[in-house]
Amino acid sequence: GNSVTQMEGPVTLSEEAFLTINCTYTATGYPSLFWYVQYPGEGLQLLLKATKADDKGSNKGFEATYRKETTSFHLEKGSVQVSDSAVYFCALTFTDKLIFGTGTRLQVFP
Amino acid sequence: DGGITQSPKYLFRKEGQNVTLSCEQNLNHDAMYWYRQDPGQGLRLIYYSQIVNDFQKGDIAEGYSVSREKKESFPLTVTSAQKNPTAFYLCASSMGQVRSGNTIYFGEGSWLTVV
Numbered sequence: 227g228n229s230v231t232q233m234e235g236p237v238t239l240s241e242e243a244f245l246t247i248n249c250t251y252t253a254t255g256y257p258s259l260f261w262y263v264q265y266p267g268e269g270l271q272l273l274l275k276a277t278k279a280d281d282k283g284s285n286k287g288f289e290a291t292y293r294k295e296t297t298s299f300h301l302e303k304g305s306v307q308v309s310d311s312a313v314y315f316c317a318l319t320f321t322d323k324l325i326f327g328t329g330t331r332l333q334v335f336p
Numbered sequence: 337d338g339g340i341t342q343s344p345k346y347l348f349r350k351e352g353q354n355v356t357l358s359c360e361q362n363l364n365h366d367a368m369y370w371y372r373q374d375p376g377q378g379l380r381l382i383y384y385s386q387i388v389n390d391f392q393k394g395d396i397a398e399g400y401s402v403s404r405e406k407k408e409s410f411p412l413t414v415t416s417a418q419k420n421p422t423a424f425y426l427c428a429s430s431m432g433q434v435r436s437g438n439t440i441y442f443g444e445g446s447w448l449t450v451v
Contacts, residue, residue, distance in 0.1 A: 230378075267445075268444055269426055270442040272440075272441065275439065315378065319434045319435055322392075322433050322435060323369070324434060326379045327378055328376075329376075329377075
């Protein structure tokens with residue numbers, strides 16, 4: 227079936243370190259792919275998305291490239307900040323709904 | 337401001353009681369969704385609605401009910417039949433079908449605790 231697999235957290239980094247959060251997917255057809263971010267006690271905010279193979283989504287210094295050959299959509303940021311500490315969710319479209327991964331917690335320390 | 341408003345933010349319910357969570361959006365979106373989030377887990381879809389007066393079950397609809405009488409409103413009732421209702425509930429909406437590339441936007445969520 228259609229599913230999303232994310233690396234388990236927490237991911238712990240020092241400020242200004244490079245970030246990668248892995249996301250791979252299984253899907254029929256050609257889904258759109260998303261990264262959402264959730265700050266403590268809040269709802270989810272769209273971080274970036276890509277709707278077709280080789281598309282790169284980017285926002286606030288975060289990037290992810292839709293790789294059909296490896297069925298991946300890894301999230302990267304060159305230099306993280308303490309304010310990036312949150313839970314990050316990878317998701318894909320399936321018919322009329324989104325299917326989410328289990329989320330990866332990122333903790334950034336000064 | 338445009339957005340999705342969920343209320344209440346925190347709700348306590350006694351076992352055996354039904355409770356209704358409100359979700360209102362002023363984005364003029366056609367589609368609305370309810371997700372449940374348990375600690376350390378991803379989001380699971382409860383119900384969704386593509387259009388007024390129509391809705392479909394998601395992956396975990398048992399023990400829940402919804403209505404979509406108005407475009408801007410999609411209330412969720414957690415019934416006494418829901419065996420483990422304590423969770424964080426998220427309402428969301430999108431302009432159209434996500435299969436067409438539309439983005440889903442989320443409200444701030446409602447915490448439900450059964451005491």
